[in-house]
Amino acid sequence: MRGQDDKARRKKPGHCPVCLAKLVKNARGSRYERRCLGCRASFQKLLKCLDCGTSRVWQGPEGIACKGCGRTAPDGEGWVERRDLVTAQDTWRRIKAEFPELEAAIEYDRDSAHMCLGELEIFANQAIARGDFATLERTYAFVLDLASEADNLHPDVLKAIHISFLEGLNFGHIGNGEKAKELLPAVLKGMWERHMAHNRSLGWT
Numbered sequence: 001m002r003g004q005d006d007k008a009r010r011k012k013p014g015h016c017p018v019c020l021a022k023l024v025k026n027a028r029g030s031r032y033e034r035r036c037l038g039c040r041a042s043f044q045k046l047l048k049c050l051d052c053g054t055s056r057v058w059q060g061p062e063g064i065a066c067k068g069c070g071r072t073a074p075d076g077e078g079w080v081e082r083r084d085l086v087t088a089q090d091t092w093r094r095i096k097a098e099f100p101e102l103e104a105a106i107e108y109d110r111d112s113a114h115m116c117l118g119e120l121e122i123f124a125n126q127a128i129a130r131g132d133f134a135t136l137e138r139t140y141a142f143v144l145d146l147a148s149e150a151d152n153l154h155p156d157v158l159k160a161i162h163i164s165f166l167e168g169l170n171f172g173h174i175g176n177g178e179k180a181k182e183l184l185p186a187v188l189k190g191m192w193e194r195h196m197a198h199n200r201s202l203g204w205t
């Protein structure tokens with residue numbers, strides 16, 4: 001049956017579940033892009049499929065489909081917003097718990113991952129300036145922990161890690177910048193490098 005074939009093809013790796021076109025790989029060739037050049041559908045991290053319970057839903061101008069079970073359905077039917085993502089408020093709570101020093105600074109930022117991680121970045125840069133690498137590594141460990149949950153982070157939190165924490169780390173500090181960069185864990189360094197390359201491609205640096 002044609003319908004069954006389509007369902008199987010929607011689940012197949014490397015194919016867009018909405019229009020069934022082949023997907024391209026990312027620049028490093030390590031995985032398929034989570035957006036389709038054919039129909040412009042993309043992976044919707046915030047949505048979950050009610051049929052199979054997975055968060056592998058794609059949506060675009062031509063429709064919506066689940067890569068987990070191959071199901072398609074009219075917009076709005078059978079899809080729910082995920083409630084299990086790490087949100088700005090979770091980030092706020094975690095920073096308060098791990099860094100009591102920042103409690104006053106972030107008191108009113110509970111809804112902004114950018115403000116919270118921005119304060120952590122300032123705190124990290126102060127540590128770089130005074131050569132306090134133990135404190136600096138505490139901030140790195142915290143952000144590494146957060147980043148290791150990438151698939152479960154709300155997109156705003158993931159964006160804030162890049163823009164409000166990593167991007168502004170003062171690796172140019174005379175005296176301590178070089179060591180601060182060396183200490184950055186490999187996963188975060190990879191994120192930092194890709195983010196900076198992205199900024200350069202936009203002509204921002």
Ligand SMILES: [Zn+2]
Pocket residue numbers: 016017018019020021036037038039040041
């Ligand atoms: Zn497509």
Ligand SMILES: [Zn+2]
Pocket residue numbers: 049050051052053054066067068069070071
């Ligand atoms: Zn599904």
